[in-house]
Amino acid sequence: MSDATSDMRSADRQDAVARLRHLRTRLLSLAAMHSDRLVNAELARVDARKWHYAVLATLDASGPVSQSELSSRTGIYRSDLVAVINELGDRGLVKRSPNPADQRQNLITLTAQGGRQLLRLDKLLADVEDEVLAPLTLPQREQLARLLTTLVDYHGRKV
Numbered sequence: 001m002s003d004a005t006s007d008m009r010s011a012d013r014q015d016a017v018a019r020l021r022h023l024r025t026r027l028l029s030l031a032a033m034h035s036d037r038l039v040n041a042e043l044a045r046v047d048a049r050k051w052h053y054a055v056l057a058t059l060d061a062s063g064p065v066s067q068s069e070l071s072s073r074t075g076i077y078r079s080d081l082v083a084v085i086n087e088l089g090d091r092g093l094v095k096r097s098p099n100p101a102d103q104r105q106n107l108i109t110l111t112a113q114g115g116r117q118l119l120r121l122d123k124l125l126a127d128v129e130d131e132v133l134a135p136l137t138l139p140q141r142e143q144l145a146r147l148l149t150t151l152v153d154y155h156g157r158k159v
Contacts, residue, residue, distance in 0.1 A: 035132045042128050048121060051076055051084045056093065056118040059110035066105045093117050 020026055043049055054074040059065065062073065067085065071078045085108060088094040093114035099105040110118070133141050 031132075035128075038128050038132060039125065042124055043121070046120070046124065048117075049084075051080070052088060052093075053118075053121050053125065055081075055084055055088060055108075056110060056114055056121065059094065059108060060115065060118055064107040064109040066099060067108060068105070070108055088114065091117075
């Protein structure tokens with residue numbers, strides 16, 4: 001292969017890399033994949049999952065709610081939520097009890113132990129966020145949060 005051909009292929013590769021580095025949706029996907037891997041790995045280290053956190057945080061914010069309402073607030077499918085609630089209940093992190101206003105429903109309540117676990121997970125996730133966002137200043141992190149919230153809200157999934 002001639003030097004000219006090699007130079008052209010190198011230039012083509014550089015053009016392709018530049019094209020990929022300017023495709024914002026690709027960059028967003030790559031950043032999200034990296035973040036997701038770190039979050040999942042750290043949660044697994046303490047025998048937790050993202051859905052566990054979502055349920056605990058939602059119950060902490062809202063108080064006792066029905067499984068149906070919890071599904072709506074977390075975005076976890078009802079069939080998947082049953083398994084999550086069972087896991088959390090087996091660990092003593094949530095309690096399921098009949099709804100006094102409607103005996104056909106269960107209310108899911110955060111236990112004191114669940115509140116303590118939520119605080120541990122808050123710290124763990126804050127540490128992961130610091131690692132993922134390390135190259136950004138505080139104002140840049142705040143701007144990123146606003147921009148991501150705008151995208152998520154626009155595409156129909158309220159944060």
